[in-house]
Amino acid sequence: MSTSSSPSLVFDRVSLDWPDGTSAVTDVSGAIGRGRTGLVGRNGSGKSTLLRLAAGALTPTRGHITRGGEVAYLPQQLTLDIDRPVADLLGVAATLNALRAIEAGDVDQRHFDAVGSDWDVEARAHIALAEAGLPPDALDRRVGQLSGGEAILAAVAGIRLRDAPITLLDEPTNNLDRDARSRLGDMVRGWRGALVVVSHDLALLELMDDTAELSGSELSVFGGAYSLWRAWLDAEQAAARQAEKAAAQVVRREKRDRIQAETTLAHRAATGRKAQFEKRVPGIIAGGRKMAAEVSAGRLRAEVREKESGAHAALETAERRVRDDAVVRIDLPDPAVPPGRIIAEFGDGHRTWIVRGPERVALVGANGVGKTTLLERMVGSSGARVHNAGSTGSAVGDGVARAAENRGFPIADASVILRCARATVRTDRIGYLPQRVDGMDDAASVLETVAAGAPSVPVVELRNRLARFLIRGDAVDRPIGSLSGGERFRVALARLLLADPPPQLLVLDEPTNNLDIDTVDGVIEALGAYRGAVLVVSHDDAFLGRIGLDLRLELGTDGSLREV
Template identity: 35%
Template sequence: MTHATCVTLEGVSFQLPDGSPLFSDLNLHLDQRHTGLVGRNGVGKSVLARLIAGDIAPTTGRCLRTAKVYYLAQHITHAPGQTVADLAGVQLIINALERIEQGSTAPADFDAVGEQWNIRQQLLDQLARNNLGHLTPLTPTSQLSGGEAMRVALMGAFMSDAELLILDEPTNHLDREQRLALQAQLSHWPKALLVISHDRELLETMTRILELSALGLASYGGGYSFYAQAKAQKQSAAKQQLAHAKLERNRQEQRLREQAEQLERRQARGSKSASSRNQAKILLGRQKERSQNSSGKWQQHQQAAREALSVRVRQAASQVERQQAVFVYAPTTSQHSAAHIAELVDARLPYGFEPLRTLSLTLSRGQRVALLGPNGCGKSTVLKVLAGQVPIPAGQAGVHVKTAYLDQHLAMLNLECSVLEQLQALNRQLTESELRTRLAQLGLGAEQVNRPCAQLSGGERLKAAMACVFYAEQPAQLLLLDEPDNHLDLVSLLALENMLNEFTGTLVVTSHDKRFLDAIGITHKLIASANGWLSTAF
């Protein structure tokens, strides 16, 4: 089955402002198939998406577009005065429509409206259909939650007349129900689609997976499971081929050494025989010259053979992806802390839905609690109360151990400072070298740890915040994590899962990723329901 091509990349390369290459010589055909794009944090996925959309130009190569492209970035910015209609991308159309209604005959206004004469009603219908009927086109985006902002932005993408949608981490900030709704909506999207995501459930629904790595772009048919299996097999075969090439090089070099030794022995015997027969000096000289010429040609032959073997090894090695393992040290915890480490007794939350405004909760040592519920129900508020960041107007709240809180907006980070500077202020016991090592094991190399955090990618910022939480001088015995799986690449997500499984303290976490929660050994659930907070075993 053939598919019409929407975008073609030919020999595309991109350099960062400091001149360092981000990726090079990429070739790609994007067609009607629904495609997932995966890769490590900082490898250039978002840059590639912007390049495909035409927001930026490649350093070399070219990008050919035969279709209208709509790009939704992973970070939704709230400009002063921005409204819901702006975020949905329809405000300019509405403005043109209003000018026409007031008598404008400008061709530019009619071109802006096109066939979308009922755009205002379409927006209102979409808001109602997505349970956002409390919003209007004029609602300031500063009043929206992260989930509401993403849903409005997604509405704009689906309302556009684009033939290729590019969605960058679209499930971030969406709750479980909204993620499933997005999956269903994408499954019915009849046009081309490129989704950048680490959401394994969403990636499972894709027709093919593209992976961007140091080796370039690789295409795998099928969803996430097929990709993971195919990649593992491909890397295993590449490693076997490399091992075989190295073994063959060693064998050939041994044979070349043996042949060289045999040649030396023959030459030595020939020289001795000629000398013993008292041959004339001129004949001996000619024989020596022939021997030297023969030896020189043999050495050239040996060098060429060794170079050919080395080329085969380098070619085999180039197919093996050099992925640096991500490792996160689990904070050490005291085994002598109280059995009950935190209590909320009839705690009155400062805001939220009335049935969820009052909460009683006891946390025990080693307990692992998942806070579950739709966006806006108060999960983050509960974490902030436990972290001591939000006072309660009534009831009791007590936490008896060292607590670390990682909020989903990463407010702990000073975006003007580097992660190394911030971590040094939090831990004066470890040397700079030790801190650099831990950051490197987390996937933040020498370049990233010295940059202002504002210049890091979303995944790199999350790793920086994780380092500040996990590697502080006083280890936390209670970890409060608000959607920690957002923005992490798949390798880093697996590392975080492993770290949390090693953590022996108490954990309270919010996440809408069922696979992530299944992997970290949750023991209890605290669920936001219409009748209040319900606590059950996992």
């Protein structure tokens, strides 16, 4: 139960069906309070859809949503025009322009109408930017002059500036570097009004007052941060499994008692019939005994059947308490990489690092320094056949310009990065998971998409392997275009990890951004058993700490590399 008082959002049997008839969410009911709430759930459970419904960006097919005030919303995929002024991103451009026009001597009434009573808008905007860790002159910059992380922080600062009673943030830490995540955390700690955050970022979830979980049609809210909720859930499920086990034992006992009672009654009946047949008692007495025995037997049968029925009902109740939380179990094929085999080399003109055998390497650095640029150049210039999880093609091109264009933000001078930092691959079998997986064919099915990376693997075996990614039954026939962002990313991951022949080097660019917490656990377990080399770009320190790194390299803005 939530610790917050009156709810900010109430969902009453809310459903949304897509135009093709598939259901996004079905009969969701629940209430979210007025504090800070972390919304969690499996990929594909409908978290982002629920936020869009709450924000009014989508209209429910059925049901009703009650909002306790104006709603501000930051979507997961923030589409930004790099030529827009930052003031526009903060939502104060029109007011600010009118104010400056008045200050310049223009007394047109429309400027006064635009300002209204908001004469301190510039001061408030500077305060909002400062809280986001951005300099005061950021207000007069263009969005394209900010890094990706700074743009996200500016958008969140703009939402704070609006001071809406309810704010919804969908995966706000995706692609944020360590410093930007820290700044966002500071903003969240001092948040005014109701805040609902969809996130898989454990550090961010620990800042929440409540934890809400969307599972099926149930939206349940727990009063506490994620770790407290997880501990409660684990304890509750342990108790539920124990209750299920005890209830099953009672069912077995009552069944034995019923069988024993039926056996006893059958024996008594046989004895009575034998006595009557042998005429050891008068007929009238035998008849009376028979009637009495039948009445007694009826009562006994009713009693034991009632007990057995009650035991079955108790078992069904206990079984409903036990969650069907299937987990991702990924068995990666052995890529046969000898321990001493050189897989890759990194250098910056001053020092060289060699990756041998099944080593794990992390490439870290602030947003915008060019980590993705270096990866794309390394993979694209390798001359190897690349299993690219984000594309239906088999190879990656140069990608430097595309990497910058996809993010929509400037990176450090690519020529400087590539003149100094160097990354060379020494294997012809590479699996590459980019940050964005937009290259998959939306019309292709899940099975067709994964089979393209493993054309020699029988369909039956591919289905078995996909089941370990929790993609089962008819789900393998769903078109890629119908999947949620998290489901789409999981298919891309399956395409990469199930490739045949298996890659000797996995290159993963921010792999935890779009995966739910349980799937991340499965990936970590799989990487622990994987006998190939792994190169990861990530700002997720918890993830990096769990995969057993052999080397962590930091890329600087000048293209230098240093071991950290």
